[in-house]
Amino acid sequence: MTLTGVDVAEHNSAESCWVIVHGKAYDVTEFLPEHPGGMKIILKYAGKDATDEFDPIHPPDTLDKFLDKSKHLGPVDMSTVKVEQKKESPEEKTRQEMIALKPPLSQCYNLLDFEAVAKRVMKKTAWAYYSSAADDEITMRENHAAFQRIWFRPKILVDVEKVDFSTTMLGTKVDMPFYVTATALGKLGHPEGEVLLTRASKKHNVVQMIPTLASCSFDEIMDAAEGDQVQWLQLYVNKDREITKRIVQHAEKRGCKALFITFTDEGSNVQNGEETDNSQGAARAISSFIDPALSWKDIPWFQGITKMPILLKGVQRVEDVLKAIEAGVQGVVLSNHGGRQLEFARSAIEVLAETMPVLKQMGLEDKIEIYVDGGVRRGTDILKALCMGAKGVGIGRPFLYAMSAYGPEGVDRAMALLRDELEMNMRLIGCTSVAELNPSLIDVRSLTSHGNGVPTDVLSKSVYDRLQSPAQRPKPKL
Incomplete structure (x- = not known):
C-alpha cells in the first residue's frame, strides 16, 4: 500500500513519530530515546520528509541495518507530501555569494x-x-x-x-x-x-x-x-x-x-x-x-x-x-x-x-x-x-x-x-x-x-x- 503525505503528517509527535526518507515512510517512535543524536532532531521532521537532513549524516543502508523491518511502512506518494518552502537565511545568502566569488582552483598553492x-x-x-x-x-x-x-x-x-x-x-x-x-x-x-x-x-x-x-x-x-x-x-x-x-x-x-x-x-x-x-x-x-x-x-x-x-x-x-x-x-x-x-x-x-x-x-x-x-x-x-x-x-x-x-x-x-x-x-x-x-x-x-x-x-x-x-x-x- 502506498501512503500519502497526509497519512504520514498525522504522526508528528513523540507519541507517534513517522518520517519520510527517500520516498519511504518509517515509524521511528520507539527509536527516539535511542537515537545517538537525541530526540529533538528527529522530532523536528516528525510527519515530514527528512531526506535532506538524513543524507549527509547517515550511510544509505542505515535504516535497513538498524530499524526493525516492522517499522518500514512502505512507499509514499511524494506528490501528496507538502513541500515546505525554505526561506533562504541571510547566512545562507552570504555563503552563496562567497561560493560565487571563491578564487579559482589554480590559486590554491598548498593544503592550507x-x-x-x-x-x-x-x-x-x-x-x-x-x-x-x-x-x-x-x-x-x-x-x-x-x-x-x-x-x-x-x-x-x-x-x-x-x-x-x-x-x-x-x-x-x-x-x-x-x-x-x-x-x-x-x-x-x-x-x-x-x-x-x-x-x-x-x-x-x-x-x-x-x-x-x-x-x-x-x-x-x-x-x-x-x-x-x-x-x-x-x-x-x-x-x-x-x-x-x-x-x-x-x-x-x-x-x-x-x-x-x-x-x-x-x-x-x-x-x-x-x-x-x-x-x-x-x-x-x-x-x-x-x-x-x-x-x-x-x-x-x-x-x-x-x-x-x-x-x-x-x-x-x-x-x-x-x-x-x-x-x-x-x-x-x-x-x-x-x-x-x-x-x-x-x-x-x-x-x-x-x-x-x-x-x-x-x-x-x-x-x-x-x-x-x-x-x-x-x-x-x-x-x-x-x-x-x-x-x-x-x-x-x-x-x-x-x-x-x-x-x-x-x-x-x-x-x-x-x-x-x-x-x-x-x-x-x-x-x-x-x-x-x-x-x-x-x-x-x-x-x-x-x-x-x-x-x-x-x-x-x-x-x-x-x-x-x-x-x-x-x-x-x-
Whole structure:
C-alpha cells in the first residue's frame, strides 16, 4: 500500500513519530530515546520528509541495518507530501555569494589554502564539525606546530635529477608515502562523500582508509574502487562483538587489506555548531556505540576472526608500541585522533621521536610498521616523519577541505600539490628515494623542548577559526 503525505503528517509527535526518507515512510517512535543524536532532531521532521537532513549524516543502508523491518511502512506518494518552502537565511545568502566569488582552483598553492576557502563556502554547522577539536583546541594546533620545530640538515652535491618517493605500506606499493586517513561524515562537505576520495586515491595510487563513521556505506566505498586498488578499514569496536565480527569478516571478504582498530574513549570530545539533546557534540553522539571496555585482552580475539594485518590506531606512548609488538600486531598509528579526544595529548610526531630510538636500541624497528597522523599539511611534514622512521603518514582534514571547496578537482589538486612538494624537497635535502631518508637529515632538538622560538605560521594562523567567549547580551531598548 502506498501512503500519502497526509497519512504520514498525522504522526508528528513523540507519541507517534513517522518520517519520510527517500520516498519511504518509517515509524521511528520507539527509536527516539535511542537515537545517538537525541530526540529533538528527529522530532523536528516528525510527519515530514527528512531526506535532506538524513543524507549527509547517515550511510544509505542505515535504516535497513538498524530499524526493525516492522517499522518500514512502505512507499509514499511524494506528490501528496507538502513541500515546505525554505526561506533562504541571510547566512545562507552570504555563503552563496562567497561560493560565487571563491578564487579559482589554480590559486590554491598548498593544503592550507583549501582550508581557507572551505571556511568561507561551507555551511556553518559542517565547518564547525570538520574544523573543531577538544576543549581549547590546543592539541589540534600543536599537531601542526610540532612539525615546525623540526629542522632539516640537507646534503649538497647529490645527483637528484631523478627522484622516486614511492614506497610500500603493509606490502602495497604506493606512489606517495601518505594515505587518506579515516574521517567521519564526508557528505557534510560534498554530496558524493567518501567515494570521491576513493576515486582520487586511485588516480594518485595511494591507499584509502575507510572510516567506520562514513556518510557513504562501506559497500558503496568498496564498490567505487577500481581494479586492484587497496583500501584499509578503520574500526571503532562495537559493544556487541557479533556486530564487530560481521563487520570485520565482511570487510575481509570484500577485499580490504588491513584492519585498523581504533582505541579511543566512548565517543569523541568534539565541539559542534548544532545543539543535540545530550549536549555532547555530534561526534560523541554518532559514536556512542563504541565499546569503552576494549582492552589488550581483546587483541587475540581479533587475530582469531581475521587474516588481515591488524594495526592499532591511537597509540600515544612508546610503552604501548612495545606492547603492540608483544601482542603480535603488524603496525601502529601514532595518533591523538586529530586533537578530538584528550586535550594536551602530545602530537604524533613527538611520540615518534620518543619511540624510534627505543625500538632501534632494542632491535625492534623492523618488527612493526609505524605510521603517524595529525597536523600534516606539507610535503616537508611527510619527509620529516619518514626521516624519523615512520613508514607513512595519514592525512584527513585537508582532503575534506579540498573536497568541500572544489569537489573532485580540489582533492586531485591537493594530492598533486603534495606530489610537487615531495619532489622539490627531496631534491633540496639531497635524497633520491624514500630508502635514503634517515635521522641524520633532521635536527629534532627543539621538538620536545616546547620553547618559544617557533616561527609563526602565517597561513595557519590566518585560517584558524578562533574560539569565541560568550557574547554579552544587547542592551534592552527603552
